[in-house]
Amino acid sequence: MPLVPVPVPLPDLPGSAPAAVVWPASAQALPGGDLAVGGVPLTELADRFGTPCYVVDEDEVRARARAWRAALPDAEVAYAGKAFLCRAMVHWIEEEGLSLDVCSAGELELAAHCGFPAERIVLHGNAKSPEDLRTALRLGVGRVVIDSTGEIARLAALVPAGARQRVLVRVVPGVAAGAHAAVRTGVAGQKFGLPVAGGEAEDAVERVLGQPRLELVGLHCHLGSQITDLDPYVTAVRRLVTLLARLRDKHGVTFPELDLGGGFAIAYRDGEASPDPGAYARRVGGELALRCGEADLPVPRLTVEPGRWIAGPAGVALYRVLAVKRSGNRTFVAVDGGMSDNPRPALYGVRYTVRLVGRPTAAPARAMTVVGRHCEAGDVLAEDVPLPGDVRPGDVLAVPAAGAYHVSMASAYNLVGRPPVAAVRDGRARLLVRRETLDDLRGRDVGV
Numbered sequence: 001m002p003l004v005p006v007p008v009p010l011p012d013l014p015g016s017a018p019a020a021v022v023w024p025a026s027a028q029a030l031p032g033g034d035l036a037v038g039g040v041p042l043t044e045l046a047d048r049f050g051t052p053c054y055v056v057d058e059d060e061v062r063a064r065a066r067a068w069r070a071a072l073p074d075a076e077v078a079y080a081g082k083a084f085l086c087r088a089m090v091h092w093i094e095e096e097g098l099s100l101d102v103c104s105a106g107e108l109e110l111a112a113h114c115g116f117p118a119e120r121i122v123l124h125g126n127a128k129s130p131e132d133l134r135t136a137l138r139l140g141v142g143r144v145v146i147d148s149t150g151e152i153a154r155l156a157a158l159v160p161a162g163a164r165q166r167v168l169v170r171v172v173p174g175v176a177a178g179a180h181a182a183v184r185t186g187v188a189g190q191k192f193g194l195p196v197a198g199g200e201a202e203d204a205v206e207r208v209l210g211q212p213r214l215e216l217v218g219l220h221c222h223l224g225s226q227i228t229d230l231d232p233y234v235t236a237v238r239r240l241v242t243l244l245a246r247l248r249d250k251h252g253v254t255f256p257e258l259d260l261g262g263g264f265a266i267a268y269r270d271g272e273a274s275p276d277p278g279a280y281a282r283r284v285g286g287e288l289a290l291r292c293g294e295a296d297l298p299v300p301r302l303t304v305e306p307g308r309w310i311a312g313p314a315g316v317a318l319y320r321v322l323a324v325k326r327s328g329n330r331t332f333v334a335v336d337g338g339m340s341d342n343p344r345p346a347l348y349g350v351r352y353t354v355r356l357v358g359r360p361t362a363a364p365a366r367a368m369t370v371v372g373r374h375c376e377a378g379d380v381l382a383e384d385v386p387l388p389g390d391v392r393p394g395d396v397l398a399v400p401a402a403g404a405y406h407v408s409m410a411s412a413y414n415l416v417g418r419p420p421v422a423a424v425r426d427g428r429a430r431l432l433v434r435r436e437t438l439d440d441l442r443g444r445d446v447g448v
């Protein structure tokens with residue numbers, strides 16, 4: 001069957017981040033109204049795996065991982081597993097030479113189970129449990145990121161005599177960035193990190209330096225998520241280098257590493273901005289070298305932690321329409337998933353793209369609101385999106401940019417079961433994560 005590329009408008013946007021497309025690079029419109037990703041028609045995937053269902057384009061994940069490695073060949077690129085993690089994902093990330101950022105014993109154990117090299121793992125968390133810390137030490141993770149003052153002695157006490165655990169201290173540079181208050185972590189007044197301005201960061205560094213079983217290898221900061229612009233990173237670098245110079249003057253120490261976190265935005269709708277790794281390398285890497293030179297500091301090895309940027313654009317969510325109704329001058333298209341597989345519109349007000357796939361239609365597009373099947377009116381997946389006027393039960397709807405923070409944030413709300421994940425590549429599909437069944441859900445309910 002002949003394949004034609006999906007037409008994608010690319011408007012010019014002001015600012016440093018280029019406009020990005022929402023579908024994976026492999027997406028191709030098929031005659032008859034279907035769309036193929038990784039060479040597999042989406043309706044074929046919906047039939048084979050059922051709906052709702054998540055599709056991950058393996059080549060897209062790998063290409064995105066490689067883009068960061070190519071842009072920053074001397075840096076460490078640690079994929080933030082919170083965006084989406086499963087065994088296949090761990091293997092792809094490992095094979096592409098990336099490190100892995102994890103934030104729980106669960107993510108750590110999954111990575112270890114897949115043979116991911118522990119020295120390439122970075123453990124995060126504002127409230128690491130004893131189990132998180134013990135698992136990290138047992139597996140020998142490369143770095144633990146200290147997020148609070150109390151954690152310093154707690155971690156040191158768990159390190160066996162004669163051993164040393166490498167750590168970073170997460171600092172808050174006072175830079176506001178990120179798409180929503182819930183994901184802005186670069187300013188004081190939220191739960192992550194130790195503020196530079198209040199002196200907590202310097203105090204923590206001093207305490208770590210006083211712990212013989214901890215080896216402080218550098219500072220960490222993560223400004224927030226879905227950041228479209230590179231300016232906040234440049235500002236953060238300036239503030240961090242100032243802090244590094246102060247620590248050198250005060251304690252006579254310099255550090256080999258600097259972890260600037262992740263947060264790089266992706267497009268959820270055509271034309272939205274997404275930072276380019278090459279531009280990041282030039283601007284942020286350039287600023288780091290310049291400021292370190294000015295301060296007479298050695299340039300630390302950079303770590304970046306992209307999550308969404310690598311996984312997000314590789315994923316497509318598939319739903320089947322169950323009902324269409326008019327209410328209060330609006331048309332609602334209700335599908336078989338919802339906020340249990342994608343809580344992001346409800347949590348952060350994110351606007352998505354939706355496309356009808358699998359049948360031709362000449363019906364003019366009308367504004368419709370795609371809602372889920374859950375028991376609350378806020379269970380909206382996409383508000384006022386254009387869909388063909390004849391959309392009807394049985395139709396398949398595809399939502400791009402669904403690869404990050406959907407499956408990883410999926411819940412058991414209303415016991416509908418979390419959706420499966422299938423990988424596509426070279427015209428073939430394989431199941432990575434099976435659908436959560438009623439038996440899985442019932443199996444956890446062990447009391448009366």
Ligand SMILES: Cc1ncc(COP(=O)(O)O)c(C=O)c1O
Nearest residue numbers: 080222225262263305306307308
């Ligand atoms: C410490 C840390 N690193 C990396 C990330 C990844 O963020 P993103 O998926 O926005 O790149 C997060 C989440 O925001 C984070 O908390």
Ligand SMILES: N[C@@H](CCCC[NH3+])C(=O)O
Nearest residue numbers: 082183225226344404405
């Ligand atoms: N869950 C958020 C991102 C959180 C980033 C984690 N540090 C989102 O879906 O946008």
